[in-house]
Amino acid sequence: MVARIEGLSKYFFIRHNRSYFLKERAIALLKGNFREKKERFWALRNVNLEVKRGEFLGLIGPNGSGKSTLLKLMAGILSPSKGKIIIKGRVAPIIELGVGFEPDLTGTENIYLSASLYGLTKKEIQMNYDEIVRFSGLEDFIDVPIKNYSTGMQMRLAFSISLSIDPDIFLIDEILAVGDEKFQAKCFEKMEEIKKKKTIVFVSHDMHAVKMMCDRVCLLVRGEILDEGSPEKVIDSYHKVMAAEE
Amino acid sequence: MKELLNYRYLLFNLVYKEVKLKYRGSLLGFLWSLLNPLSMIIVYTVAFKYIIRIKMENYAIFLLAGVLPWSFVVNSLNMATSCIIDNGNLIKKVFFPREIIPISTVAFNLVQLILAYIVFLPILAYWKGLNLSLAFLPVLLFLHFLFALGLSLLLSAVTVYFRDIKHLVEVLLMLAFWVTPIIYPLSMVPERFHIFMWLNPMTVFALAYQKLIYSGQLPGLPSLIIMLSWVIGAYAIGSKTFAWCKPKFAEEV
Numbered sequence: 001m002v003a004r005i006e007g008l009s010k011y012f013f014i015r016h017n018r019s020y021f022l023k024e025r026a027i028a029l030l031k032g033n034f035r036e037k038k039e040r041f042w043a044l045r046n047v048n049l050e051v052k053r054g055e056f057l058g059l060i061g062p063n064g065s066g067k068s069t070l071l072k073l074m075a076g077i078l079s080p081s082k083g084k085i086i087i088k089g090r091v092a093p094i095i096e097l098g099v100g101f102e103p104d105l106t107g108t109e110n111i112y113l114s115a116s117l118y119g120l121t122k123k124e125i126q127m128n129y130d131e132i133v134r135f136s137g138l139e140d141f142i143d144v145p146i147k148n149y150s151t152g153m154q155m156r157l158a159f160s161i162s163l164s165i166d167p168d169i170f171l172i173d174e175i176l177a178v179g180d181e182k183f184q185a186k187c188f189e190k191m192e193e194i195k196k197k198k199t200i201v202f203v204s205h206d207m208h209a210v211k212m213m214c215d216r217v218c219l220l221v222r223g224e225i226l227d228e229g230s231p232e233k234v235i236d237s238y239h240k241v242m243a244a245e246e
Numbered sequence: 247m248k249e250l251l252n253y254r255y256l257l258f259n260l261v262y263k264e265v266k267l268k269y270r271g272s273l274l275g276f277l278w279s280l281l282n283p284l285s286m287i288i289v290y291t292v293a294f295k296y297i298i299r300i301k302m303e304n305y306a307i308f309l310l311a312g313v314l315p316w317s318f319v320v321n322s323l324n325m326a327t328s329c330i331i332d333n334g335n336l337i338k339k340v341f342f343p344r345e346i347i348p349i350s351t352v353a354f355n356l357v358q359l360i361l362a363y364i365v366f367l368p369i370l371a372y373w374k375g376l377n378l379s380l381a382f383l384p385v386l387l388f389l390h391f392l393f394a395l396g397l398s399l400l401l402s403a404v405t406v407y408f409r410d411i412k413h414l415v416e417v418l419l420m421l422a423f424w425v426t427p428i429i430y431p432l433s434m435v436p437e438r439f440h441i442f443m444w445l446n447p448m449t450v451f452a453l454a455y456q457k458l459i460y461s462g463q464l465p466g467l468p469s470l471i472i473m474l475s476w477v478i479g480a481y482a483i484g485s486k487t488f489a490w491c492k493p494k495f496a497e498e499v
Contacts, residue, residue, distance in 0.1 A: 012497060023410070072496070076341040079493045091341075100336050102263060104270050113263060116256040117340050125255075 002168060002199045003051040003074065007083035010044040010069055010223075043069040044223040046083070051169070056195050058214035058231065059203045060238050062245070066223040067203045071171045074201065089168030092118075101154060103147035107138060110146050111161060118165050128164035135190075136160035137183070156183055163190065170200045188213070207235050249343050256342065260350035261357060283314070283362035287369060302431070304460070307373065310366060311459035312428035312452045318359040319394050319448065320419050322352045326398035327405045327412040334499030344492045345485075348402045352395045356387070370459065377462035386454055386465075389477050393451070396480030403491035406498050426452050447476040 015038045044066045051057055059067045072078045075091055100117045101110050111132055115125045133142055136156045138149075146154060162170075191200065191213065204210050210217060210231055217234040219227040219241070227237040269275045290313075291306040302308060329351045330337065330344070337344065363383075370376065405411045426448040427435065435443055443449050450472045454465040465473070 077338065077496050100340060102267070104267055105263065109263075109266075113259045116253070116259045117336065117342055119252055119342065120255070121252075122255045 001050055002053045002055075002088050003049075004086045005047055005049040005074075005083070006086070008044055008047040008049075008070075008073065008080055008085060009042065009082040010066075010073060010078065011040040011042045011081050013038045014041045042223055044073075047220075047223075047225055049218065049225065049228075051199055051201065053168075053199055054195070054197065056191075056200045056202065056213055056215045058210040058217040058234075059201060059220060060205070060207070060210060060217060060234070061220035061226075062242065065220040067220055068173055069223075070220070071173055071201065071203060074169070075171055087169065090165075091169045092162055092165050092167035092171060101146050101158070104145055106145055107133075107142040107149075107157060110157070114158070114161050115164065118161075120165065125164075132157075132160045132164050135163060135186075152180060152183070159187060163194075168198060170194065170198060172200060173203045174205065207238070211235060250345060250349075253343055253346055257346055257350050257353065260346065261354045264350070264354040265357060279358065279361045280365050283365045286310075286313075287366060304374065307370065308431070308456060308460045309429060311456045312426075314359060314362050314366065315390060315451060315455050316423065316426070316428055316448070318355050318390070319451075320423075321358070322355040322394045322398055323401060323415055323419060324412075325351045325355065326402045327415050329398075330402045330406050330495060331409075331499050337495050337499055344495060345399065345488060348398045348488070349395060351402075352391060352398050355394075356391050359387070374462075379458055379462055379464050382464055383458060386451075386458065389473055390451055393447070393473075393477045393480050396477070396482070396484035399484030399488040400480075403488040406491065406495060422446065422448060427456075428452050431456070444472075447480070450476065 047066075047070065059070065061067055069078065073080055073085060074087065100114045102113060105113065108129075111129065112122075112125055115128070115132075116122075120128075133139055136153075136159075138153060138157060141149065141153065146157075149157070188209075194200065195213075202210070202214060214231050216229065217231045218225055219234050219238050221241055226241065227234050265276070265279070269278050272278060274281065287306075287310060290309055294300055294306045294309065326348050329347050333347050336342075337347075367376070367380075401411060401415060425443070426446055427443065432440070432443060432449070432453060450469050454469060454473065457463045457465050
């Protein structure tokens with residue numbers, strides 16, 4: 001077991017008249033409605049999940065079903081409203097597009113900035129630098145400011161940096177859609193390799209990729225786990241849910 | 247604390263990024279960091295030596311002794327109020343100790359102050375000669391850094407919830423400049439107002455810099471004790487408030 005999630009719930013406040021300014025608050029107070037109108041929106045309800053070492057877990061579900069919220073909770077960016085998350089080992093940051101990239105800095109400078117954001121020391125980054133550049137295939141553009149990169153190139157750099165962190169759990173949020181076919185193939189190949197010793201939690205709408213890569217799949221609908229099990233079975237119930245919603 | 251140590255390279259990179267981006271695209275680049283204080287020093291010297299002749303020996307030095315650290319605090323606090331909100335993109339996506347952001351803001355301004363001293367101290371040496379008490383300057387800078395950091399932690403955290411604070415701080419700092427003995431010596435203030443002057447935490451710092459740089463003396467033990475209490479107080483309140491506010495940053499920015 002590498003991660004256990006017990007009775008996890010998360011709500012956000014939806015504020016209809018959020019006032020960040022003191023004046024607005026004061027006026028609201030004078031009018032007698034100091035309490036903001038806010039509703040609780042439950043993004044996740046009582047989620048129980050166990051992830052085993054070396055598992056490739058897929059998370060699927062319609063938009064707004066809580067998949068990204070779950071990843072953010074696992075990564076420690078959000079704190080749970082109820083329940084708990086127990087994680088053994090180092091969690092990689094959610095692999096997303098261009099986190100912490102500074103458009104005016106070069107590729108090299110961004111590698112150092114972004115990798116240090118993930119907690120790597122200077123030595124660790126220097127050791128991995130060549131490998132990061134090689135995997136991204138951006139050798140010719142590494143001294144160019146990131147603002148001149150295409151979206152796909154930025155994503156390649158981001159993914160290459162994440163690989164160098166060497167965590168126990170990878171959290172991947174719908175990222176591979178951006179790269180070209182060649183880079184996608186390279187990523188899938190790399191993930192097959194990672195899979196042998198690491199745990200991966202993979203959010204995707206690409207059912208083909210989910211079926212191909214995942215050992216086990218969870219279906220999230222409106223913040224609850226509706227089904228879990230083998231990819232074929234869960235993808236089937238996902239299609240049923242989508243059909244029922246129409 | 248241990249976690250912060252692991253992220254010290256991030257701190258370095260964030261400060262480096264600010265310094266680098268501040269002068270991006272300009273021809274002289276980093277040199278501006280030195281030219282800026284230099285021009286200020288020249289303007290003050292010319293103005294107060296030849297035009298506005300104040301009856302005080304070496305008034306320009308007195309003024310610079312107070313103004314340089316004052317700008318450090320003002321710039322730190324003004325940047326601190328918006329630093330969490332400005333870095334919302336990072337906070338929403340990556341887990342790292344949130345304290346790094348205000349720390350890097352204050353550290354960036356400390357670097358600016360040190361660069362100003364690199365320009366100012368040789369000029370001071372030329373005018374007045376250097377005094378051994380200047381060896382105390384790093385200690386004073388460190389205490390001042392912790393004081394500014396405490397306030398910055400407090401302000402950066404509460405501004406996430408009350409955005410007015412940014413504007414409030416700007417106004418208050420403008421006022422504070424005039425009630426801190428920077429452009430006038432404390433001795434010019436009537437005795438009965440001294441108690442109010444001392445209630446202002448900036449006073450004890452301003453006086454220490456003036457003593458060190460203008461008079462060439464070490465600050466006395468009482469003022470060191472007062473200074474330390476402000477530092478500990480500001481840091482304790484700031485770090486407590488920040489720790490209390492930070493779990494919700496990712497939802498509020």
